Amino acid sequence: MPDCDVIVVGRGLIGSATARQLANAGANVALIGPGEPENNHTHNGLFGSHYDSGRIVRILDPIPYSAQISKASIEHYRPLEKLTGIGFYQEVGFLVVTNNKYYYSDIEAVGKTFYPQAERIPQNELAERFPYFNFPADVKAIFQQTKAGHINPRKQIAAQNKALEIYGGTVIDDVVFEIKQKDLVVSVRTNQEWIDSKKVILATGAYANSGSIIPRKIDFGVVPHTIVLGEITMEQLPNLNGTPSLSYRYGSDPMRYIYFMPPILYPDGKFYIKIGHSNGDPMPNDMNTLTSWFQSDGDMEKVEWLSETLQNLLPDVKFASLHSKSCVTTKSPTGKQFIDQFDEKQIYAVLADNGQCAKSADEVGYIASEFVMNGRFPDPYRRADFRIKYSA
Numbered sequence: 001m002p003d004c005d006v007i008v009v010g011r012g013l014i015g016s017a018t019a020r021q022l023a024n025a026g027a028n029v030a031l032i033g034p035g036e037p038e039n040n041h042t043h044n045g046l047f048g049s050h051y052d053s054g055r056i057v058r059i060l061d062p063i064p065y066s067a068q069i070s071k072a073s074i075e076h077y078r079p080l081e082k083l084t085g086i087g088f089y090q091e092v093g094f095l096v097v098t099n100n101k102y103y104y105s106d107i108e109a110v111g112k113t114f115y116p117q118a119e120r121i122p123q124n125e126l127a128e129r130f131p132y133f134n135f136p137a138d139v140k141a142i143f144q145q146t147k148a149g150h151i152n153p154r155k156q157i158a159a160q161n162k163a164l165e166i167y168g169g170t171v172i173d174d175v176v177f178e179i180k181q182k183d184l185v186v187s188v189r190t191n192q193e194w195i196d197s198k199k200v201i202l203a204t205g206a207y208a209n210s211g212s213i214i215p216r217k218i219d220f221g222v223v224p225h226t227i228v229l230g231e232i233t234m235e236q237l238p239n240l241n242g243t244p245s246l247s248y249r250y251g252s253d254p255m256r257y258i259y260f261m262p263p264i265l266y267p268d269g270k271f272y273i274k275i276g277h278s279n280g281d282p283m284p285n286d287m288n289t290l291t292s293w294f295q296s297d298g299d300m301e302k303v304e305w306l307s308e309t310l311q312n313l314l315p316d317v318k319f320a321s322l323h324s325k326s327c328v329t330t331k332s333p334t335g336k337q338f339i340d341q342f343d344e345k346q347i348y349a350v351l352a353d354n355g356q357c358a359k360s361a362d363e364v365g366y367i368a369s370e371f372v373m374n375g376r377f378p379d380p381y382r383r384a385d386f387r388i389k390y391s392a
């Protein structure tokens with residue numbers, strides 16, 4: 001007899017959401033993955049893309065699918081907070097500012113379906129409404145007042161893991177090194193033991209193709225990201241009261257599109273504003289390259305540009321300090337997650353976050369749990385859109 005119905009490998013945002021959704025649907029679930037390293041500069045093992053205190057939450061997006069899955073996920077935040085007693089969501093709003101007419105019109109079009117109450121703000125009113133920001137004269141803005149702001153990804157994972165346990169599942173702090181299937185039993189080997197299950201789901205983020213647990217390599221890109229955190233003193237905090245999360249696209253160079261997060265309390269007891277870039281070119285995704293990237297403080301050219309952009313955006317703020325960090329997102333050629341079964345095996349994938357699975361992990365987990373448990377995709381999703389593309 002297998003020890004459980006489903007093992008989920010990877011305790012990041014997607015794996016944790018998937019495990020909780022499966023357990024909520026009645027499966028006996030074990031979720032396996034390591035916690036956050038104590039020191040990213042010296043850690044030699046696996047890393048995750050969620051070691052932060054802020055991720056943007058928004059429905060407004062140029063892509064309808066992204067708006068769809070974030071809207072559905074946001075509906076689950078408050079019930080999850082209530083169930084677990086762990087707060088992770090701050091509803092401070094989300095502002096889009098751009099002079100790029102294509103981005104603006106795509107956001108506007110998608111917003112009409114998914115968030116029709118979005119407010120269009122002319123440039124001359126921007127300074128009055130958001131006096132701390134400095135924008136050029138030729139921008140336009142759209143504001144999402146509700147169901148938007150930011151989540152703390154570490155706390156969201158804590159809430160998902162606690163909910164999993166409430167539903168009778170198990171969280172195992174370990175790494176999976178090997179997966180074997182014999183008839184209808186799939187066994188995974190951790191540092192401690194072999195665990196048998198009926199099905200295994202890989203939610204291993206950027207590490208999907210490195211190591212040997214994936215049955216067949218997938219076609220996805222691992223994109224390096226650099227962020228800059230600007231420290232805000234307690235004296236400056238009141239001037240920034242009510243600052244929303246922001247997407248700012250000036251000009252047409254996607255490599256210079258930025259996102260911005262309002263002051264957030266970090267574990268060191270200080271408040272930081274975060275700025276990061278939206279796009280990037282993929283890097284090799286072997287274990288050594290991933291390790292040295294995660295151990296680093298990011299790309300120093302980007303640090304310089306982001307620091308300058310941050311200061312231009314908030315000219316009256318004197319940052320007490322600036323520091324940078326590295327992270328990655330994973331990108332599929334389809335623009336959607338790979339939610340699929342590997343060939344004939346009882347092994348499944350929930351991979352390729354496409355930079356959207358802090359806010360939207362919960363709906364992705366729900367789609368995956370429906371597919372793994374019942375073999376179907378819930379409306380309005382279609383199985384064909386989520387099939388794995390394998391690397392050549």
Ligand SMILES: Cc1cc2nc3c(=O)[nH]c(=O)nc-3n(C[C@H](O)[C@H](O)[C@H](O)COP(=O)(O)OP(=O)(O)OC[C@H]3O[C@@H](n4cnc5c(N)ncnc54)[C@H](O)[C@@H]3O)c2cc1C
Nearest residue numbers: 010012013014048049055056176205327353356357358359
């Ligand atoms: C700088 C940055 C900013 C972002 N901002 C936003 C934002 O504002 N809004 C938003 O919605 N999204 C944002 N994202 C994206 C979001 O953080 C990701 O979509 C999300 O973290 C991906 O979750 P995941 O579970 O796929 O990957 P991860 O969080 O990386 O989790 C994968 C986990 O699998 C584990 N693992 C790997 N191999 C094994 C193994 N063999 N055994 C056990 N465990 C294993 C890893 O240790 C890791 O913990 C941002 C990402 C970055 C990098």
